[in-house]
Amino acid sequence: MPAAPSDSVLILGIGNVLWADEGFGPRCVEALAESRTLPDCVRVLDGGTQGLYLLPFLEEAGSLLIFDAVDYGLVPGTLKIVRDAEVPAFMGAKKMSLHQTGFQDVLATAALMGRLPGRMTLIGCQPAELEDYGGGLTPTVAAMIAPALAEGVTELARWGIAVAPGRTHAPDLADPAIRRDAYEGGRPSADDACRVGDARFLPGRAG
Numbered sequence: 001m002p003a004a005p006s007d008s009v010l011i012l013g014i015g016n017v018l019w020a021d022e023g024f025g026p027r028c029v030e031a032l033a034e035s036r037t038l039p040d041c042v043r044v045l046d047g048g049t050q051g052l053y054l055l056p057f058l059e060e061a062g063s064l065l066i067f068d069a070v071d072y073g074l075v076p077g078t079l080k081i082v083r084d085a086e087v088p089a090f091m092g093a094k095k096m097s098l099h100q101t102g103f104q105d106v107l108a109t110a111a112l113m114g115r116l117p118g119r120m121t122l123i124g125c126q127p128a129e130l131e132d133y134g135g136g137l138t139p140t141v142a143a144m145i146a147p148a149l150a151e152g153v154t155e156l157a158r159w160g161i162a163v164a165p166g167r168t169h170a171p172d173l174a175d176p177a178i179r180r181d182a183y184e185g186g187r188p189s190a191d192d193a194c195r196v197g198d199a200r201f202l203p204g205r206a207g
Helices: 022-034 051-059 086-093 098-112 145-158 178-187
Strands: 010-014 040-049 063-069 079-083 119-124
Touching: 010 022, 010 051, 010 119, 022 040, 022 063, 022 079, 022 086, 022 119, 022 178, 040 051, 051 098, 063 145, 079 145, 086 119, 119 145
Parallel strands: 010 040, 010 063, 063 119
Antiparallel strands: 079 119
């Protein structure tokens, strides 16, 4: 298989939007596509929790930019950027969910095949809440989307990729029904939907 073109870039958001701040990565790539114009050599992908299914996308990329919620053990909302050989280590240092285990396997497999992107950057955000099933991003983490995108644009510029204000057609994002505005705006209130278990079996919560 021929090597990936050196100017081909994969921008990948990984994580599970159903678990509050775990959705930081996918929400970042959504916001990026909605606010920036990217050249044709750049592919924007919501990787969700797909694990090894992401391997073919990495094989086609000369450079990889990842947005993810990462438990660095820092203050919630803190951004931390790691590059190249550090990326696999941080993806597996303190796993929050199966998606990080799966993506670490993707990186290891790509390395064994000699198909690891030549440049890799991880822009990670320390989550505040991971236990709110069905919840959206917490305000603390949502506020870091714009700073994370600014860091991403700066990184792309270092790679020689020009980015301008505008929009990018990105068919590899999630279905519009679960994009951030629709998903978070459509969530029932805490009074209408118990968020910690079945209200019939929780003292004081049954109707």
